[in-house]
Amino acid sequence: MANVTVLGAGAWGTAFGQVLADAGNKVTMWAIEPEIVDAINTLHQNPVRLPIVEKLPENMTATGDRRKAVAEVDVIIVTIAAQFARQALEEFKGLIPDQAVVVSLMKGIERSTDKRMDQVVMEALDLPADRFACLSGPNLSKEIALKQPAAAVVASSKEEVATRVAAIVSTEYFKILTSNDVIGVEMCGSLKNVVALAVGMSRGAGYGENTAAMIETRGMAELTALGVAAGAKAQTFFGLAGVGDLIATCGSPLSRNYTFGANLGKGMSVDEATKVSNGVAEGVPTTAAVVALGKKYGVETPLASAMLRVLNEGISCDQMLGEIFAEGIVAE
Numbered sequence: 523m524a525n526v527t528v529l530g531a532g533a534w535g536t537a538f539g540q541v542l543a544d545a546g547n548k549v550t551m552w553a554i555e556p557e558i559v560d561a562i563n564t565l566h567q568n569p570v571r572l573p574i575v576e577k578l579p580e581n582m583t584a585t586g587d588r589r590k591a592v593a594e595v596d597v598i599i600v601t602i603a604a605q606f607a608r609q610a611l612e613e614f615k616g617l618i619p620d621q622a623v624v625v626s627l628m629k630g631i632e633r634s635t636d637k638r639m640d641q642v643v644m645e646a647l648d649l650p651a652d653r654f655a656c657l658s659g660p661n662l663s664k665e666i667a668l669k670q671p672a673a674a675v676v677a678s679s680k681e682e683v684a685t686r687v688a689a690i691v692s693t694e695y696f697k698i699l700t701s702n703d704v705i706g707v708e709m710c711g712s713l714k715n716v717v718a719l720a721v722g723m724s725r726g727a728g729y730g731e732n733t734a735a736m737i738e739t740r741g742m743a744e745l746t747a748l749g750v751a752a753g754a755k756a757q758t759f760f761g762l763a764g765v766g767d768l769i770a771t772c773g774s775p776l777s778r779n780y781t782f783g784a785n786l787g788k789g790m791s792v793d794e795a796t797k798v799s800n801g802v803a804e805g806v807p808t809t810a811a812v813v814a815l816g817k818k819y820g821v822e823t824p825l826a827s828a829m830l831r832v833l834n835e836g837i838s839c840d841q842m843l844g845e846i847f848a849e850g851i852v853a854e
């Protein structure tokens with residue numbers, strides 16, 4: 523058992539807080555909004571972000587006070603929308619106990635710097651790599667909130683940290699595999715969201731399994747090539763955090779990225795799809811970062827580049843598909 527604080531009581535933060543509480547930990551949720559803090563403390567609910575859970579565990583409380591949130595904590599979990607993570611975490615700099623481990627659950631690339639969340643978290647908190655881990659996998663929050671069986675990968679450059687985090691977060695319904703490939707696990711989680719936008723768009727436009735499979739296959743090749751160029755291990759992309767999460771996210775209307783894409787495919791503008799999105803669709807800002815990373819590492823990113831044209835210029839689903847599968851692409 524450990525003292526664990528979750529920064530960000532969004533849909534995933536709250537569902538994950540429940541996992542941690544079910545695993546026997548003392549869980550504190552930190553949220554900015556007083557109504558979320560009050561609802562967790564008094565009603566044991568998060569009606570704003572995770573109304574599907576009628577009663578959150580008794581061993582989960584909440585606070586809006588940064589100092590109190592992280593005092594005497596063993597593990598800090600970060601689940602803040604990626605584009606706001608740096609700014610939010612800088613407010614915690616200097617407050618975190620020396621021995622505490624920080625675990626990122628976020629799946630995005632910072633648009634202003636094209637950095638992964640491991641880089642952002644360590645920079646913002648001035649945290650050494652041996653106190654950092656990331657957790658990623660096919661983890662649609664509503665399914666986990668309902669305690670359906672699921673699994674994720676925890677990666678850290680220090681094996682003991684990955685093992686310790688795995689022990690703290692494992693429950694009957696939530697299984698953990700460990701890895702030392704932080705870059706790979708980060709790249710898998712962030713990049714699959716761009717693929718989910720494209721698959722969602724094709725579904726929204728009325729296309730079926732064949733079209734989805736061709737986009738997913740191209741997406742796997744693209745995210746593996748870019749990840750490897752960034753320093754990841756290729757095998758990570760063929761595991762739970764890679765193809766596993768790609769299947770879950772590209773196959774479910776519970777995914778905000780898939781749904782965002784589907785709404786574009788049905789004819790909504792980016793602004794309209796943003797307004798109706800039920801939480802953050804990380805793939806939207808991450809798409810431009812993926813294109814920029816492709817240029818940086820000399821890796822072609824036809825899928826992300828076509829999705830960027832959808833987002834910036836409003837090209838159609840058929841144009842997007844035409845650009846992904848332009849002439850000259852080889853199969854291996």
Ligand SMILES: NC(=O)C1=CN([C@@H]2O[C@H](COP(=O)(O)OP(=O)(O)OC[C@H]3O[C@@H](n4cnc5c(N)ncnc54)[C@H](OP(=O)(O)O)[C@@H]3O)[C@@H](O)[C@H]2O)C=CC1
Pocket residue numbers: 529530531532533534535536553554555571601602603604606609610627628629630661662663664800801802804
């Ligand atoms: N939902 C899912 O199924 C999964 C999500 N993830 C990843 O987890 C991360 C969070 O997702 P999720 O919880 O679902 O998203 P939500 O949209 O439900 O919540 C976003 C969270 O970010 C917080 N936030 C936004 N802006 C700020 C800010 N300026 N300062 C502090 N906090 C801020 C929100 O706080 P507030 O409520 O106060 O606005 C909220 O806690 C994302 O990177 C996502 O990709 C990973 C696996 C599964």
Ligand SMILES: O=C(CO)COP(=O)(O)O
Pocket residue numbers: 629659660661662663715718767770771776777778779780802803804
């Ligand atoms: O990452 C996820 C599932 O693993 C959640 O996907 P969305 O952020 O698209 O909802």
